Amino acid sequence: MATTAAPRRRLxxxxxxxxxxxxxxxTFALIVTGALLPGLSATTLWSYAGVxxxxxxxxxxxxxxxxxxxxxxxxxxxLLLALAGEALIMYIAILYTPGIQATPxxxxxxxxxxxxxxxxxxxxxxxxxxxxxVTSLARRAKRVQEVPDPDVDGIVFVQMDGVxxxxxxxxxxxxxxxxxxxxxASGEYQLRxxxxxxxxxxxxxxxxILHGTIDRVPAFRWYDRELGRVLVANRPADAxxxxxxASNGRGLLCDDGVSISNIFTGDAARSxxxxxxxxxTRGTTQTRxxxxxxxxxxxxxxxxxxxxxxxxxxxxxxxxxxxxxxLDPRVHRGWDFAVLRALTNALLRDLNTAxxxxxxxxxxxxxxxxxxxYDEIAHHAGMFRPESLASLDGLDRTLGTLARLAExxxxxxxxxxxxxxxxxxxxxxxxxxxxxxxxxxxxLMEQDVQNVDAAVEGLGRADSLVGDLGTDGLSGKVASxxxxxxxxxxxxxxxxxxxxxxxxxxxxxxxxLVYLRNPRRSTxxxxxxxxxxxxxxxxxxxxxxxxxxxxxAGVPWAIGPEGRRNLDTGELEGSDPMEPFEPHAPRTLRxxxxxxxxxxxxxxxxxxxxxxxxxxxxxxxxxxxxxxxWQDHAVxxxxxxxxxxxxxxIEGADQLHRVLVGMLxxxxxxxxxxxxxxxxx
Numbered sequence: 001m002a003t004t005a006a007p008r009r010r011l012x013x014x015x016x017x018x019x020x021x022x023x024x025x026x027t028f029a030l031i032v033t034g035a036l037l038p039g040l041s042a043t044t045l046w047s048y049a050g051v052x053x054x055x056x057x058x059x060x061x062x063x064x065x066x067x068x069x070x071x072x073x074x075x076x077x078x079l080l081l082a083l084a085g086e087a088l089i090m091y092i093a094i095l096y097t098p099g100i101q102a103t104p105x106x107x108x109x110x111x112x113x114x115x116x117x118x119x120x121x122x123x124x125x126x127x128x129x130x131x132x133x134v135t136s137l138a139r140r141a142k143r144v145q146e147v148p149d150p151d152v153d154g155i156v157f158v159q160m161d162g163v164x165x166x167x168x169x170x171x172x173x174x175x176x177x178x179x180x181x182x183x184x185a186s187g188e189y190q191l192r193x194x195x196x197x198x199x200x201x202x203x204x205x206x207x208x209i210l211h212g213t214i215d216r217v218p219a220f221r222w223y224d225r226e227l228g229r230v231l232v233a234n235r236p237a238d239a240x241x242x243x244x245x246a247s248n249g250r251g252l253l254c255d256d257g258v259s260i261s262n263i264f265t266g267d268a269a270r271s272x273x274x275x276x277x278x279x280x281t282r283g284t285t286q287t288r289x290x291x292x293x294x295x296x297x298x299x300x301x302x303x304x305x306x307x308x309x310x311x312x313x314x315x316x317x318x319x320x321x322x323x324x325x326x327l328d329p330r331v332h333r334g335w336d337f338a339v340l341r342a343l344t345n346a347l348l349r350d351l352n353t354a355x356x357x358x359x360x361x362x363x364x365x366x367x368x369x370x371x372x373x374y375d376e377i378a379h380h381a382g383m384f385r386p387e388s389l390a391s392l393d394g395l396d397r398t399l400g401t402l403a404r405l406a407e408x409x410x411x412x413x414x415x416x417x418x419x420x421x422x423x424x425x426x427x428x429x430x431x432x433x434x435x436x437x438x439x440x441x442x443x444l445m446e447q448d449v450q451n452v453d454a455a456v457e458g459l460g461r462a463d464s465l466v467g468d469l470g471t472d473g474l475s476g477k478v479a480s481x482x483x484x485x486x487x488x489x490x491x492x493x494x495x496x497x498x499x500x501x502x503x504x505x506x507x508x509x510x511x512x513l514v515y516l517r518n519p520r521r522s523t524x525x526x527x528x529x530x531x532x533x534x535x536x537x538x539x540x541x542x543x544x545x546x547x548x549x550x551x552x553a554g555v556p557w558a559i560g561p562e563g564r565r566n567l568d569t570g571e572l573e574g575s576d577p578m579e580p581f582e583p584h585a586p587r588t589l590r591x592x593x594x595x596x597x598x599x600x601x602x603x604x605x606x607x608x609x610x611x612x613x614x615x616x617x618x619x620x621x622x623x624x625x626x627x628x629x630w631q632d633h634a635v636x637x638x639x640x641x642x643x644x645x646x647x648x649x650i651e652g653a654d655q656l657h658r659v660l661v662g663m664l665x666x667x668x669x670x671x672x673x674x675x676x677x678x679x680x681x
Contacts, residue, residue: 149411152365155367156402163374164635179399189639198592257366261352262274344372352370352371361408363409371395441503444531454618515599549599
């Protein structure tokens with residue numbers, strides 16, 4: 001993946017061939033569009049060819065102007081560019097081409113219809129690959145920016161969200177991820193695993209990877225005693241609070257890095273589509289310029305939009321197929337998930353790739369980008385379902401795209417691929433046993449309980465996208481309102497935790513959290529004195545493996561139906577509730593239970609000894625958060641040359657952070673940072 005300075009642009013035979021192919025494709029798309037739309041007419045077929053040629057020339061001149069104007073005006077202009085930019089170009093081309101007629105309304109419709117037809121043509125002529133997008137991004141990448149330190153290698157960290165190591169290994173063996181398979185077979189890359197600690201969630205793992213600490217994050221969402229309300233990690237305002245607690249200024253991306261489509265920044269000076277910076281640095285012109293270019297490019301938004309629509313259709317068919325085949329386990333897959341899946345697997349994937357390509361063109365030293373494709377689908381479909389595995393193929397194609405684009409960058413780039421956690425699968429606890437964890441606690445405690453178990457992980461992506469495109473003035477107000485509406489939709493408790501129930505029960509995969517609405521954590525002894533039926537009643541229920549908490553002396557315990565384990569010493573009273581889990585489980589559970597932010601009780605579902613099924617306390621068939629199955633089997637795929645001296649076993653995202661920092665340092669980065677002792681935590 002070594003690169004040299006890009007040569008001056010020259011018109012070569014390949015460029016002429018590409019232009020000719022684009023012209024022929026556009027002409028054919030317009031001919032078909034003319035046959036479908038009565039308001040578009042031409043005296044001869046050559047008139048359509050003329051419109052295609054003129055549209056290409058007008059677009060070449062007008063598109064950069066539209067991009068720059070929309071980037072400076074803000075979110076509304078970017079949206080209008082997506083909806084009407086190509087139509088404006090098309091209408092101007094029709095006006096100046098003899099022998100063809102169309103109204104502005106027809107030109108708008110014709111733009112979308114011809115774009116859809118053009119996408120089908122491109123799909124057929126490129127055998128369903130991403131060559132069209134790659135070619136477009138590569139043309140833009142030819143205008144590389146010189147960097148003052150080309151001898152310093154760059155690293156693009158790609159987070160394949162939620163991909164378990166065993167699933168990726170199976171995909172490699174089956175030939176389902178050809179780029180990764182080829183890299184491994186050549187010896188250029190090595191595939192290793194690492195062990196996320198409890199909670200096995202994106203907020204905890206990504207905070208550890210990007211900021212070097214996994215403290216103060218007990219789940220994906222939790223009751224924060226300091227603030228007296230529920231924190232949800234994918235709410236931008238809450239993500240900002242969480243990062244401020246973790247940041248020490250020396251995060252993974254602090255040395256000329258950029259964060260793209262993440263929860264946290266890693267102390268990057270620039271962050272794009274990053275939740276903790278949404279609204280704090282709303283509306284960077286650079287983000288809007290890159291997004292506007294993507295929207296204005298014929299191989300960008302138009303292509304991604306048609307793929308998004310196709311993804312929705314595909315999801316609805318696959319969801320109904322699960323029901324017809326009576327597959328188990330499964331959950332209801334509605335229109336809301338269909339739209340969310342389409343956005344993450346089409347539009348957002350292409351947009352992320354365009355943003356990474358732009359950063360490589362600029363010579364940015366380090367980039368960390370999160371692709372949520374697999375995680376989002378596996379949550380609702382399952383780990384090994386065809387649609388989940390197909391998303392892995394899409395991620396593999398994206399890696400191939402990034403590798404090809406890196407060849408034209410102003411510095412040498414390495415790709416380092418990680419997953420933030422794995423995933424486990426099984427029937428939802430409430431579906432299998434007919435009662436939610438909150439209802440069970442309410443029954444045993446004879447108390448009103450607030451239940452927080454809505455599956456909201458994917459919604460924050462849309463909020464970060466809306467927020468980062470906004471700006472001051474009218475665009476900023478519209479974006480702010482849209483972001484607030486999304487935030488309210490993310491949780492059953494609304495934008496603020498307004499419930500007054502004395503007990504809050506939250507689901508985080510197959511890990512449940514029970515909090516009393518108190519500023520101080522309750523001990524096991526205190527819970528037993530006030531609600532003697534609670535702990536025995538929970539562990540006696542089928543589907544619950546253990547509960548965990550601390551006693552009056554601060555000793556952490558895991559308690560099962562037939563015994564308990566001292567997590568400090570390993571001492572047992574009766575049978576070991578941790579026996580069904582892997583050897584590292586007591587160690588990682590102990591760390592989680594001793595967090596000051598930990599709940600009064602952790603509750604973990606059982607794991608089936610045959611199928612490895614777990615049972616989520618929220619409405620997901622694929623889940624992660626606690627113990628059991630493959631949710632704590634994550635991926636590290638890196639160039640062999642960067643793995644020299646890296647330990648075989650990596651436990652905890654904080655240790656993985658140190659490994660990735662070592663990779664950056666071996667590339668010549670982070671040499672001018674102040675000594676760590678001089679930076680206050």
